[in-house]
Amino acid sequence: MMAGTVFKYANNVDTDVILPARYLALYKEEDLAAHCMEDLDESFVSSVQPGDYIVAGENFGCGSSREHAPIAIKASGIRCVIAASFARIFYRNAINIGLPIVESPEAAREICAGDQLDVNLKNGTIHNLTQGKTYQFGGFPAFIQEMADAGGLLPYLSRKH
Amino acid sequence: MGMTMTQKIFARHCGAESVAVGDLINAKLDLVMGSDVTAPIAIQAMETNGLDRVFDPDKIVLVMDHFAPNKDIQAARNCASCRAFAQKHGIKHFYDGGRMGIEHALLPEQGFVAPGELIIGADSHTCTYGALGAFSTGIGSTDMAAGMYAGENWFKVPKAIRVELTGKFPEFVGGKDVILTLIGMIGVDGARYMSIEFAGDAIADISIDDRFTICNMAIEAGAKNAIFPVDAVTMEYLKGRVGRPFTPVEADPDAVYEQTIRMDLSQLKPVVAAPHLPSNVKPVEEYAGLPVDQVIIGCCTNGHITDLRQAAQILRGHKVAERVRCTVIPATPTIYLQAMEEGLLELFARAGATVSMPTCGPCNGGHVGVLADGERCVSTTNRNFVGRMGAKTSEVYLASPAVAAACAVAGVIVTPEEVR
Numbered sequence: 001m002m003a004g005t006v007f008k009y010a011n012n013v014d015t016d017v018i019l020p021a022r023y024l025a026l027y028k029e030e031d032l033a034a035h036c037m038e039d040l041d042e043s044f045v046s047s048v049q050p051g052d053y054i055v056a057g058e059n060f061g062c063g064s065s066r067e068h069a070p071i072a073i074k075a076s077g078i079r080c081v082i083a084a085s086f087a088r089i090f091y092r093n094a095i096n097i098g099l100p101i102v103e104s105p106e107a108a109r110e111i112c113a114g115d116q117l118d119v120n121l122k123n124g125t126i127h128n129l130t131q132g133k134t135y136q137f138g139g140f141p142a143f144i145q146e147m148a149d150a151g152g153l154l155p156y157l158s159r160k161h
Numbered sequence: 162m163g164m165t166m167t168q169k170i171f172a173r174h175c176g177a178e179s180v181a182v183g184d185l186i187n188a189k190l191d192l193v194m195g196s197d198v199t200a201p202i203a204i205q206a207m208e209t210n211g212l213d214r215v216f217d218p219d220k221i222v223l224v225m226d227h228f229a230p231n232k233d234i235q236a237a238r239n240c241a242s243c244r245a246f247a248q249k250h251g252i253k254h255f256y257d258g259g260r261m262g263i264e265h266a267l268l269p270e271q272g273f274v275a276p277g278e279l280i281i282g283a284d285s286h287t288c289t290y291g292a293l294g295a296f297s298t299g300i301g302s303t304d305m306a307a308g309m310y311a312g313e314n315w316f317k318v319p320k321a322i323r324v325e326l327t328g329k330f331p332e333f334v335g336g337k338d339v340i341l342t343l344i345g346m347i348g349v350d351g352a353r354y355m356s357i358e359f360a361g362d363a364i365a366d367i368s369i370d371d372r373f374t375i376c377n378m379a380i381e382a383g384a385k386n387a388i389f390p391v392d393a394v395t396m397e398y399l400k401g402r403v404g405r406p407f408t409p410v411e412a413d414p415d416a417v418y419e420q421t422i423r424m425d426l427s428q429l430k431p432v433v434a435a436p437h438l439p440s441n442v443k444p445v446e447e448y449a450g451l452p453v454d455q456v457i458i459g460c461c462t463n464g465h466i467t468d469l470r471q472a473a474q475i476l477r478g479h480k481v482a483e484r485v486r487c488t489v490i491p492a493t494p495t496i497y498l499q500a501m502e503e504g505l506l507e508l509f510a511r512a513g514a515t516v517s518m519p520t521c522g523p524c525n526g527g528h529v530g531v532l533a534d535g536e537r538c539v540s541t542t543n544r545n546f547v548g549r550m551g552a553k554t555s556e557v558y559l560a561s562p563a564v565a566a567a568c569a570v571a572g573v574i575v576t577p578e579e580v581r
Binding site: 012014016017020021022024025026027039040058059062063064065066067068070071085087088089092093096097141143144152153154155157158161 | 233547
């Protein structure tokens with residue numbers, strides 16, 4: 001079992017607050033992780049631990065297409081982002097770079113900041129250890145799962161060609 | 162079952178007779194675009210994964226517009242990496258320095274976009290090109306890398322919202338008010354994963370520049386793309402720009418839409434989107450009298466020649482208020498020259514505004530007008546998120562060029578009518 005702590009955010013978390021544009025000239029994972037969530041939650045970087053979770057409301061990752069945002073989240077150690085819904089470019093970017101994302105309106109509504117979660121991506125379950133609740137989520141379509149299993153779009157492509 | 166314009170373009174590009182909502186398809190790409198901010202990550206990702214070729218160097222465009230002219234050493238390094246990549250792969254559509262314009266104004270202007278084509282760009286406002294009847298959408302750097310390598314990418318066929326436009330614009334109302342009003346109606350995720358397809362009698366009178374503005378901000382409603390039908394206005398714009406053959410598409414009469422929204426242009430008013438969401442849209446009057454520190458007129462949303470003319474119409478015979486820093490940013494070198502020839506640049510300078518070189522500049526807080534704590538900016542750009550243009554406590558009010566120019570003169574938020 002791999003329990004992690006929840007960082008909880010509201011609806012419409014945009015990529016400008018996930019990774020502010022003033023850091024967009026950076027591209028190394030560790031440099032981006034150092035500024036993750038900076039304009040939304042200043043304490044995130046100092047408190048996040050490998051294996052923690054972000055849980056948010058509707059339309060997570062809206063706005064700019066900057067891949068710096070999911071890269072920063074993944075590099076900060078977040079194991080998986082759970083949201084009621086995702087903005088479409090963020091959704092693609094996350095899958096493409098191998099950052100696990102889960103759409104679950106129910107879980108997103110009920111899980112609280114600080115809860116301990118254990119997410120099983122293989123069988124599609126979220127265990128909220130703090131509240132003693134379990135949620136199921138559907139898997140990706142086969143093609144997207146294949147890409148995710150390969151570690152993202154480019155490893156998938158280089159294997160295919 | 163009938164298809165929307167977007168569905169038809171997808172069908173054509175994946176070699177199918179028809180596609181249906183929800184289909185996952187692999188589609189051929191007519192163009193792949195990236196900027197100095199997004200391309201370096203794509204280039205690095207290609208190298209890491211051993212993808213050492215591009216599918217067609219002539220179908221890749223690299224535009225150094227975000228942090229260029231290079232704002233600092235890291236920005237300069239990023240542009241250098243793009244330049245080296247372009248040289249290595251023989252990509253001649255590399256725009257930097259005095260050839261550079263803001264990508265979403267530059268690509269249509271230079272003839273890179275034709276009706277019926279399928280375009281991806283590593284910038285969320287790539288949806289702009291739907292103004293010419295193309296499918297175009299913003300993607301991230303990894304998708305850009307995959308597109309540059311394979312010349313194709315995966316898509317999920319979207320549902321669509323139909324927006325029917327009727328009536329004529331009142332004075333000082335234009336494309337920016339259409340799209341802000343629409344986002345205000347449906348919200349920042351109102352078109353999430355969907356196409357927005359425009360239709361209606363009013364379109365014949367909507368300029369191509371206004372169509373660019375309208376499509377540009379479709380992403381602010383979460384849309385995958387926005388698209389206008391191809392008409393005489395489109396064909397006139399394409400003349401002398403696009404030499405290659407192209408085939409426009411039309412929506413089928415029995416195409417299925419998730420929702421139809423009707424908008425009578427004659428009922429629209431000049432609006433602003435107040436901090437901190439583009440959907441926070443109200444008539445300008447509701448914020449009348451709020452002091453303004455900065456005004457930005459330009460960017461990919463409103464840096465076209467007709468936008469500059471509208472701003473000039475308001476600024477003519479007036480001065481920018483003493484407390485206001487007003488910067489005008491023509492979107493491309495061609496627009497810059499045209500504005501110069503029409504005397505607009507001199508008018509702006511004499512009115513006390515700064516005229517900048519083409520750049521994305523302040524829109525995302527890069528350079529050329531970053532805000533301090535608590536400062537307020539009225540801007541013709543497209544996003545007003547927390548910290549978008551600078552300090553976390555700064556504020557951005559999104560508006561049309563006419564409203565922005567009026568605010569620059571008054572030093573407070575006002576309607577254009579009050580300044581004229």
